[in-house]
Amino acid sequence: MAKIPPGVGPRFPQVVVLFGATGDLAKRKLLPGLFHLSSAGFIPGCRIIGVSLDDLDTDGFRQTARSALGEFFSRKIPDADWEAFSASLEYVPLSAGADALKAAVDRAEQSLGSECRRLHYLSVPPNAALSAVRLLGAAGLVERSRIVMEKPFGTDLASAVTLNAKLHEVFAEEQIYRIDHFLGKEPAQNILAFRFANGLFEPIWNRNFIDHVQIDVPETLGLGKRSGFYEQTGAYRDMVVTHLFQILAFMAMEPPTSLEPVPISEDKNNGFTPVGRLELGKLLHQPPERKMNQQCGIRVRESAGAGCEPSRRSTASTPFGALLETGPAALNLV
Numbered sequence: 221m222a223k224i225p226p227g228v229g230p231r232f233p234q235v236v237v238l239f240g241a242t243g244d245l246a247k248r249k250l251l252p253g254l255f256h257l258s259s260a261g262f263i264p265g266c267r268i269i270g271v272s273l274d275d276l277d278t279d280g281f282r283q284t285a286r287s288a289l290g291e292f293f294s295r296k297i298p299d300a301d302w303e304a305f306s307a308s309l310e311y312v313p314l315s316a317g318a319d320a321l322k323a324a325v326d327r328a329e330q331s332l333g334s335e336c337r338r339l340h341y342l343s344v345p346p347n348a349a350l351s352a353v354r355l356l357g358a359a360g361l362v363e364r365s366r367i368v369m370e371k372p373f374g375t376d377l378a379s380a381v382t383l384n385a386k387l388h389e390v391f392a393e394e395q396i397y398r399i400d401h402f403l404g405k406e407p408a409q410n411i412l413a414f415r416f417a418n419g420l421f422e423p424i425w426n427r428n429f430i431d432h433v434q435i436d437v438p439e440t441l442g443l444g445k446r447s448g449f450y451e452q453t454g455a456y457r458d459m460v461v462t463h464l465f466q467i468l469a470f471m472a473m474e475p476p477t478s479l480e481p482v483p484i485s486e487d488k489n490n491g492f493t494p495v496g497r498l499e500l501g502k503l504l505h506q507p508p509e510r511k512m513n514q515q516c517g518i519r520v521r522e523s524a525g526a527g528c529e530p531s532r533r534s535t536a537s538t539p540f541g542a543l544l545e546t547g548p549a550a551l552n553l554v
């Protein structure tokens with residue numbers, strides 16, 4: 221196990237309650253990421269409680285996690301590291317209810333000693349987020365906790381406002397972390413350094429010198445088992461108003477007055493004012509050659525996903541006619 225410098229890692233032992241623990245994000249990123257942190261020694265006092273709709277027991281969840289690591293963890297998995305990680309996993313099916321979840325968290329906290337913190341990660345579709353929040357409230361697991369909300373946050377403006385209000389009935393704002401993992405990607409972070417710490421480009425980053433900006437997301441991943449998710453969410457909510465708009469904000473924002481969350485958010489929001497209101501029906505599926513009147517256009521471009529699986533547009537469980545917006549997205553600002 222690597223030697224971790226003092227002061228690195230969480231100050232307190234953590235109990236992670238992972239909702240959607242058998243879903244795509246959990247298998248592809250969260251469980252491999254937690255395993256990596258665990259095997260590197262960054263989270264020595266950590267227990268992970270998986271919660272999902274699947275009727276599994278803890279052994280079943282451990283098997284699910286092991287096969288997810290086999291598929292998605294890019295390094296060798298030493299047996300001892302897996303054994304240690306596996307022992308930190310527990311599973312509570314959603315159907316077991318609030319009392320069973322509370323009992324599992326209590327057990328995990330007792331095994332870790334005093335002063336634990338709780339991290340609730342909602343890796344669930346947007347329409348399941350509120351029921352998970354209510355469950356956490358009913359289980360009395362709000363104290364000493366933080367909650368990570370995945371994007372998209374709600375399904376439209378009205379549902380996002382409602383979700384926020386309901387979330388605040390249970391969690392205080394300081395406990396809530398609304399995540400968009402694109403912001404952690406190096407190319408996204410590099411935009412800020414490229415723009416604001418670069419004497420060559422900073423003076424010419426304006427409309428006098430830039431004709432248009434195009435943000436492409438040429439995904440090669442297919443739908444896999446996510447057709448249910450896309451039927452409800454679609455690519456526009458999954459990609460455009462989340463990831464692509466975050467990149468857009470980085471491209472268009474003025475330099476933030478300070479590197480604190482509120483000023484950064486305000487300056488990002490201000491960057492959207494000139495874009496105006498977007499009408500989805502007019503923006504999607506524009507042929508690439510068509511010149512758009514809007515200041516901002518979004519199109520699905522087949523060529524962007526060369527090598528992309530044919531299953532992007534329909535799968536066995538996607539009925540014909542329920543054509544999904546799953547193509548690679550491109551955002552064009554003219």
Ligand SMILES: NC(=O)c1ccc[n+]([C@@H]2O[C@H](COP(=O)([O-])OP(=O)(O)OC[C@H]3O[C@@H](n4cnc5c(N)ncnc54)[C@H](OP(=O)(O)O)[C@@H]3O)[C@@H](O)[C@H]2O)c1
Nearest residue numbers: 240242243244245272273274343344345348370371372449
């Ligand atoms: N997949 C990615 O790469 C990715 C990347 C960034 C962000 N996200 C976001 O992460 C969230 C999850 O995405 P995903 O791709 O993992 O979707 P997914 O594959 O459909 O997984 C969702 C999981 O949540 C479970 N679930 C549904 N309702 C639940 C509830 N009320 N309580 C507990 N579990 C529940 C599902 O169980 P069943 O399988 O039994 O239905 C499934 O295990 C979404 O908000 C998505 O936008 C995903």
